[in-house]
Each structure stands twice: as C-alpha cells, then as structure tokens.
Amino acid sequence: DIQMTQSPSSLSASVGDRVTITCRASQGIRNDLGWYQQKPGKAPKRLIYAASSLQSGVPSRFSGSGSGTEFTLTISSLQPEDFATYYCLQHNTYPFTFGPGTKVDIK
C-alpha cells in the first residue's frame, strides 16, 4: 500500500502569512494527488486536483505543485477563512490513502 506523510502536522500562522504544506508518497504516484480543506463539523472540500490544478471557485491564493513522490500546497496570503485542517489524497492505486492532515490555526 502507498503511505502518505504530511508535514508539518500543525502550524500556527498569522493573517497574510505564506503557508506551505508538504505531502510525500512512499512510491511514485505521478500527479494523482488532491488537496482537501476541512473545517470543524463540515465535510471536506477539494481545493486542488491533479497535484496542481485549482478547483473551480477556489481562491487563487491556493496553489499546488509536485509530481512523483513529493507535493506541496501553498497558501500565498493566509486569510481568516483558511484556518482549517488540510489533507492530501493519493488516488493512483487502491487502496487510496490520505495524509494524516495539517491543522492550520491562528498565531
């Protein structure tokens, strides 16, 4: 099975900060990776698909990059509504696997 790791597991940041979250796969997954945002009590929301494509309706301050085994989600200027938990998901091979999540909270 493909294992996904994420770093950091949590971070504290201020409004306006640039935030970077990294996701690593235990083997190559091409660009079969998505990023999801989840707020407390809500279902996850897709932000990025195919590693670097922005979901329609998602603000352009979110961006994704990477291919193979290393991927990055960047928030260029953190906004109050961005405080949430972020997960990566590999959908290259069954079983699909999520990263353990990165909680972004207010500094």
Next chain:
Amino acid sequence: EVQLVESGGGLVQPGRSLRLSCAASGFTFDDYAMHWVRQAPGKGLEWVSGINWNSGYIGYADSVKGRFTISRDNAKNSLYLQMNSLRTDDTALYYCVKATGYGSGSDLDYWGQGTLVTVFS
C-alpha cells in the same frame, strides 16, 4: 446540483452488522465511480472503499477488507456499504463521495454530509 445523502448509521454492538446507503442526485450516477470515506471522532480521514461505474473494479482499505462490501444500484442512483463483524474502531462518520470520472483512478470531488456509526460494547 450534486447531492449525496447518506443514511443507515446508528448505534450497534460489536460483531453486529449495519448497511449504509447513499442516495445520489444532480448528476448521471452511472457515469462515475463512487467511494466511502470515514472519519473517527477527532481523527483524520480514512478512505474505506471504492467502486467503479459498472461495479467491475472494487477496492477496500486493509482495515475493512473481508468485513465490508461496497455495491451500487445504478437504476436507483444509490451506493451501499454492507458492514459486517463491526468493531469499536469502526466508530466514525461515514461519507459518501463522488469521483470525478468513471474509472477507479479518478479522484474525489463531491462529499455528502455523512452518517454516524457508533459501535459500543
């Protein structure tokens, strides 16, 4: 508008069974693979199972393999998860999730609001 409405969750004792259902609307159901994802209280997301458009390709997480069975009825626009031999660590909110394509390698876009399964002894 895509809508996914889960049902069938509840309280159950270890070793018992439960069947979850997901009613889909707002898209052509048999054009898309579908998945179940769960989230234990206070924990992260765990992919549980996926099924392609015609039920020809199915996958399971190791944690549920041999106990859970995913199925779909395209005529009824419905997805199911038969859960047998339930354990306390199966306690979670179970989400029905639509894929972006018909095949097994498509990623996940629309999520339901979830149905809660609690396994207690």
